[in-house]
Amino acid sequence: xxxxxxxxxxxxxxxxxxxxxxxxxxxxxxxxxxxxxxxxxxxxxxxxxxxxxxxxxxxxxxxxxxxxxxxxxxxxxxxxxxxxxxxxxxxxxxxxxxxxxxxxxxxxxxxxxxxxxxxxxxxxxxxxxxxxxxxxxxxxxxxxxxxxxxxxxxxxxxxxxxxxxxxxxxxxxxxxxxxxxxxxxxxxxxxxxxxxxxxxxxxxxxxxxxxxxxxxxxxxxxxxxxxxxxxxxxxxxxxxxxxxxxxxxxxxxxxxxxxxxxxxxxxxxxxxxxxxxxxxxxxxxxxxxxx
Numbered sequence: 001x002x003x004x005x006x007x008x009x010x011x012x013x014x015x016x017x018x019x020x021x022x023x024x025x026x027x028x029x030x031x032x033x034x035x036x037x038x039x040x041x042x043x044x045x046x047x048x049x050x051x052x053x054x055x056x057x058x059x060x061x062x063x064x065x066x067x068x069x070x071x072x073x074x075x076x077x078x079x080x081x082x083x084x085x086x087x088x089x090x091x092x093x094x095x096x097x098x099x100x101x102x103x104x105x106x107x108x109x110x111x112x113x114x115x116x117x118x119x120x121x122x123x124x125x126x127x128x129x130x131x132x133x134x135x136x137x138x139x140x141x142x143x144x145x146x147x148x149x150x151x152x153x154x155x156x157x158x159x160x161x162x163x164x165x166x167x168x169x170x171x172x173x174x175x176x177x178x179x180x181x182x183x184x185x186x187x188x189x190x191x192x193x194x195x196x197x198x199x200x201x202x203x204x205x206x207x208x209x210x211x212x213x214x215x216x217x218x219x220x221x222x223x224x225x226x227x228x229x230x231x232x233x234x235x236x237x238x239x240x241x242x243x244x245x246x247x248x249x250x251x252x253x254x255x256x257x258x259x260x261x262x263x264x265x266x267x268x269x270x271x272x273x274x275x276x277x278x279x280x281x282x283x284x285x286x287x288x289x290x291x
Contacts, residue, residue: 002157003240003291004149005029005060009141015130021067022131022138024053026146028289029061038066042131045123049135056139058241059291066131078117084109146291153286154235157246160279164253165228167272167279168221171260175217178266182215217263224256243290250284 005028012021034053036046053064087109095102109115123131231249234242257280261273 001147001238001240002150002154002235002242003058003143003146004153005146005243005289005291006149007142007145009138009143009145011134011137011141013130013134013137015127017070019069020130020134021069022134023065023067024057024138024142025063026057026060026142027063029059032057032059033061034064035062036064036066038064039068041123042066042068045128045131048128049131052132052135053139057142059243079110080115080117084115087112087115150290153290156286157235157283158232160283161228161231163279164257164276165225167276168224168228170272171217171221171269174266174268178215178264178269182265215263215265217260220256220259220263224253224260227253227256241291243287246287246290247284250280250287254280254284 005026007024007026009024010022012019014020032054034050034057036049036053038046038049042049049064049066053062088105091105091109094100227249231246231253234245234249254277257273257276260276261270264270264273
């Protein structure tokens with residue numbers, strides 16, 4: 001089963017007078033990169049949260065936003081009034097002393113560390129249990145999103161690999177034709193340059209066979225067919241982390257297709273190779289976006 005690296009999950013649950021909401025977004029990435037935004041009072045459990053996400057979300061660039069609000073509008077933060085007044089008086093004093101035009105200091109003072117007090121209450125087992133539940137639900141939604149996208153990608157993969165295999169079969173009618181053309185062209189060049197009477201038929205056949213062996217594409221066709229079959233096998237084996245494997249197989253398919261193109265010596269085969277490359281490019285783009 002294929003899992004897309006992109007996905008989204010969101011869950012929310014109320015605990016006491018607080019509403020805990022967790023959103024998880026995942027994008028494609030070569031490695032695992034987790035970024036978490038959470039309230040200051042949750043910093044002590046950040047490592048626990050990160051471990052849970054790492055075990056379930058697997059690979060990708062994962063952005064997690066954890067929000068804790070009070071729907072009843074109660075005070076979750078308080079202002080240190082004495083500290084606020086102290087800063088304000090000092091600023092007003094400097095304003096008068098330096099004859100600076102009066103300004104609005106409220107926003108600036110509120111940003112100073114210590115002016116706004118964050119509640120120091122510890123996270124209880126009950127609250128931590130709720131956070132875990134919300135996180136688990138968000139992760140399940142993320143996986144569901146990935147599974148849904150993965151099914152569509154699986155269908156597209158199989159279609160394109162089947163197209164490459166079908167195009168490979170289309171090469172056969174032109175193989176003998178290209179050999180005949182090479183034979184005719186070499187013979188014509190020899191007759192034009194050294195004369196037909198000066199050509200040794202036996203030597204000509206030996207040299208022609210040696211030359212045609214270099215243009216033989218049977219091995220490339222066999223290997224490309226094997227790569228196509230192996231690609232499908234990997235999709236059907238049930239493993240959910242096959243992105244790197246499919247990328248590697250795609251690279252091997254590309255080598256064989258490129259070699260077919262370099263040995264083509266036929267405009268018909270070249271056109272088929274171009275179509276193969278187009279299908280393979282779409283496969284590579286998709287493979288970069290799965291786990």
